[in-house]
Amino acid sequence: MGRKRNRKPLLENIEIVKLAAEGKAIAKVDDKVVFVTNVIPGDVVDVQVTKKRKSYMEGHPVVFHKYSDLRVDAFCEHFGICGGCKWQNLPYEEQLNFKQQEVLDNLSRIGKIDLPEANPILPSAKTEFYRNKLEFTFSNKRYLTFDEINSTEEIERTPALGFHVPRLFDKVVDINKCHLQAEPSNAIRLAIKEYAFANDLSFFDIRAQEGFLRTLIIRTSTTGDVMAIVVFYHEDVEKREGLMAHIAEKFPEITSLLYIINEKANDTITDQDVILYKGEDHIFEQMEDLKFKIGPKSFYQTNSEQAYELYSKTREFANIQKDEVVYDLYTGTGTIANFVARQAKKVIGIEYVPEAIEDAKLNSEINGIDNTAFFAGDMKNVLNAEFIAEHGHPDMMIVDPPRAGMHADVVETILQAAPNRIVYVSCNSATQARDLEMMDHAYKVTKIQAVDMFPHTHHVENIVLMEKR
């Protein structure tokens, strides 16, 4: 028996009316909301529906009848194919307006709380070349666009070094110039690709699990340090030495040149040995007079300049006094904890990842900070009444949880601990709003500051100050 095909409708001549969460935009058809990808308000399109539910539909544009007057030309040659910077066709001012509005809508609609007047969103000084870390993937098959596939000309499917196509795990867009990271990022990537072609080094085939070159990670820093990590699928001393020597010679500005032999099925390097080829096994970032040591596996905010703005606002909102005990929950590598430590009596940082906690301790040590203490573990297990009794009652707390927000048990423990002030930093204002609602009976939101860390994407950070009622 043949499978019944569920044909989804094509919606014709639909006007896009506003931007929505997660980088999508909205049209209304017969009072039903349609979430559409890759469009902006003012576009008039035919939409192929891909998901149909009672109250909403989802789809993508197949024909553009009118382009929005808001549109600006995207500056990147890979725009529309690479999933990286989806809002390049929207003026930066509009991006900021939307992000600010989304944060405020979430806080009032989901959180249902009284809000003070919010500060205007902090724009990113750099709207291009703002990232300090990128990971590129080698693939034996370059992603072909629909135009290339439908072309009558013979198209060569050369290997690729670039980014995964969203939602297609085995497809990689070959990147010529990426506008996300400053030089020598593009130059290193292109030189490695050229050397690999000239010397017949094979690119990974993720389906067949074969090939030599897997990924390339490049980290740059405001101190001028540069780290490059080449990940190979298997060892081949002669070929590996040849490539590493070529990179070292061509890019003397690389201060930390490393490699990994990853024989596993997946690309994660957290469980892999990292081998030093040349230079140091770390780079440094600097914020004010603080230095942060970053190893190949360390987390650090990816927009360094804007991370400084985020932390400065957090510190300003926190207004920490010399005699106060501060808890920095979800501390990562302890960057916020160390950034505010000199104003506090003591800072306690808690974080899930043990390696990040080791980095946090090291960062206190190299900066001569001796009033911090860091603990690894799941927040809902570590932060409890006994922990607080042992390490001191928090006068104030800074929390910076992942996108999912805080576990309800953690919110409960914070309410029990009852610090005078809480600064809640969030990369997802929807879950932030949910958590604020749970604390609304005890805390009043008195300041709001959205911060744009990632221009041309829908992501936005939001800082909220909560004061005890």
Ligand SMILES: C[S@@+](CC[C@H](N)C(=O)[O-])C[C@H]1O[C@@H](n2cnc3c(N)ncnc32)[C@H](O)[C@@H]1O
């Ligand atoms: C948004 S990051 C905060 C990073 C840090 N504040 C910074 O600016 O560098 C969230 C952190 O929460 C940690 N995390 C996630 N779930 C956790 C949990 N259940 N318990 C403790 N930490 C957790 C993650 O490992 C991550 O480092």
